[in-house]
Amino acid sequence: MKTLKIAIQKSGRLNEKSVELLKNCGLNFENYKSSLIAPVSNFPLEILFLRDDDIPEYVQDGIADLGIVGENVIEETEVQVKYLQELGFGKCSLKLAITNNSEITDLSGLNGKSIATSYPVILGKFLQKNGISSDIRTISGSVEIAPGLGLSDAICDIVSTGGTLKSNGLKPFADVMSSQAILIGREGIEQDDLVQELIQRIQSVLDAKDKKYVVMNAPKDSLPGILELLPGIKSPSVVPLAEEGWVAVHTVIEERDFWTKISQLRKLGAQGILVMPIEKICGRP
Ligand SMILES: Nc1ncnc2c1ncn2[C@@H]1O[C@H](COP(=O)(O)OP(=O)(O)OP(=O)(O)O)[C@@H](O)[C@H]1O
């Protein structure tokens, strides 16, 4: 039987969440990074631990069948790979930023100025699209210190909380792209049965994220109001209780709706409301 290979980041921002996702898919493997390759004992899969910059090309060239990497890195490497699934972590933006005291007020102010970045391809395309001609200075890291050192007038780098910009006396100025971790595959690999199974497992973990299983007892009379509040995945299950005139309602709600819905349910007479985490939701309609 053939064995698939998936490349994930060896260490850094995406490593922990990538490992967690694969483990939540029921895959058993040792996270022993020193060997850089870990066999999965209960699925025909090997995990390769790589620098994130190398992952898109490894996948394009078929050295790995699949990879988990930031959209920013995929776009920068300009590879031909298939986007199989957005993974919802590693969310960040690529932004242009200028010093707090900069005289630049709009994009055209970047004409003739220098911009330091680790993303020359993405930035180059963005500037061209906007008809701006700047001097792109490519550096491999610590981009935020470039203006302070007199290396550039502006920067283009990854921003999440904005803390790094702030502590280097910079302010965001324009959005270049937003990014998150993506499951990519080499062209055509999505037809493979094992890949389809893995994608389904990943989707069932992602679908369960941010959702709760809720069970409550309620007077039968308040059911119409309760059902209106709780659409559920298809519709809630309603089970009669031994006590006449009462039912148990089972359903799934979004974590973000939790507190508002619970207080409304209580007003409708719901009691003994149990809220439980969900590990996986399988069988997308
Ligand atoms: N502050 C952040 N918040 C959220 N996601 C981020 C943040 N910084 C980076 N990312 C995402 O995580 C990816 C990996 O970031 P990291 O800083 O670990 O990269 P790296 O230093 O290039 O790692 P490597 O050693 O693998 O080359 C980035 O390409 C981006 O998609």
Ligand SMILES: O=P(O)(O)OC[C@H]1O[C@H](OP(=O)(O)OP(=O)(O)O)[C@H](O)[C@@H]1O
């Ligand atoms: O907006 P913030 O929340 O401050 O995040 C942005 C910073 O995060 C990333 O660096 P990271 O901390 O991963 O270090 P690295 O550049 O050395 O990889 C990125 O390169 C920014 O510098």
Ligand SMILES: [Mg+2]
């Ligand atoms: Mg890197």
